[in-house]
Amino acid sequence: MDLGLKGKTAIVAAASKGLGFEIAKALAEEGVKVSICARNESELVKARETIVKATGGEVLAVKCDLTIQEDIKNLVDKTVETHGDVNILVNNSGGPPSGFFTELSLEEWVKAVKLNLMSAVTLTKYVLPYMIKNHWGRIINSTSFSVKQPIEELILSNSIRLAVVGFAKTLANEVGKYNITVNNVCPGYFKTDRVIQLAKSKADKLNTTIENIFKGWESQIPLGRLGNPREYAELIVFLASERASYITGATIQIDGGIIKSSL
Ligand code: NAP
Numbered sequence: 001m002d003l004g005l006k007g008k009t010a011i012v013a014a015a016s017k018g019l020g021f022e023i024a025k026a027l028a029e030e031g032v033k034v035s036i037c038a039r040n041e042s043e044l045v046k047a048r049e050t051i052v053k054a055t056g057g058e059v060l061a062v063k064c065d066l067t068i069q070e071d072i073k074n075l076v077d078k079t080v081e082t083h084g085d086v087n088i089l090v091n092n093s094g095g096p097p098s099g100f101f102t103e104l105s106l107e108e109w110v111k112a113v114k115l116n117l118m119s120a121v122t123l124t125k126y127v128l129p130y131m132i133k134n135h136w137g138r139i140i141n142s143t144s145f146s147v148k149q150p151i152e153e154l155i156l157s158n159s160i161r162l163a164v165v166g167f168a169k170t171l172a173n174e175v176g177k178y179n180i181t182v183n184n185v186c187p188g189y190f191k192t193d194r195v196i197q198l199a200k201s202k203a204d205k206l207n208t209t210i211e212n213i214f215k216g217w218e219s220q221i222p223l224g225r226l227g228n229p230r231e232y233a234e235l236i237v238f239l240a241s242e243r244a245s246y247i248t249g250a251t252i253q254i255d256g257g258i259i260k261s262s263l
Helices: 018-029 041-055 069-083 106-134 155-178 193-206 210-220 229-240
Strands: 009-012 033-038 059-063 088-091 137-142 180-187 251-254
Touching: 009 018, 009 069, 018 033, 018 041, 018 088, 018 137, 018 229, 033 041, 033 069, 041 059, 059 069, 069 106, 088 106, 088 229, 106 137, 106 155, 106 180, 137 155, 137 229, 155 180, 155 251, 180 229, 193 210, 229 251
Parallel strands: 009 033, 009 088, 033 059, 088 137, 137 180, 180 251
Antiparallel strands: none
16 A cells, blocks of 8 residues: 655654654654654654664654743754655653542643643644645644543543543544644553553552563453554554545544443
């Protein structure tokens, strides 16, 4: 299948490792000019080098804290300066801390709103004019399966990511006339640093091992295993492609079947 992505330009936020990194690499393999960002510059530069080596693609790395508006503007400006345009936006970010409601401070709530909602809103604000001008665009919000089924001890994710879903569905209605699609993707458990960290903090609390926590998660997944980040990236690449031209306003899970509801 020709995905029709060659020569397009993408911003993949929070992409020095984990899901964002795999998405950026998979897009670069399809001939997309990619911009990646993260806070830790040395990790980011390493990620850029790895993607360039693996794909021979054009990759721009911009240090950016997605909770800082000026950093986000700089990321978009540098992308346009270097790649000439922005056609695809993958809104991804770090995860909010785990914890029960009684354990989390109001400051942590405000921080999570900035990280997981406002980063997507701000990036979209700066990128949208380029998509409107081109009469073509793809906005993909990487969220979590928490938007379809609350996850224990993750009240920040369960709450704030639903605002992203509402944002995307409404925006999809507003920008369809410009041939811009807006979708959400909801990952189940994929083995990344973030998930290993979550497993570790759960294991410490329950006085057990990380292996036991993984086993517990695997037992809830019909496919019996955690996902490989590459499997996640392939769905995002498809949604970014010409082949997904009639999918918009959708919230699509990729979770090995862990979500228990029918819809
Ligand atoms: P990860 O392996 O920890 O990678 C996170 C990436 O985000 C890193 O590149 C990190 O780099 C960057 N980042 C974090 N905070 C940032 C900030 N303020 N500004 C810019 N970049 C930032 O995490 P992941 O597993 O790929 O998860 C990515 C997102 O998907 C998270 O929101 C997570 O909650 C969500 N999610 C993941 C899964 C899963 O199974 N992996 C499931 C559901 C939801 P720096 O630290 O250097 O900034």
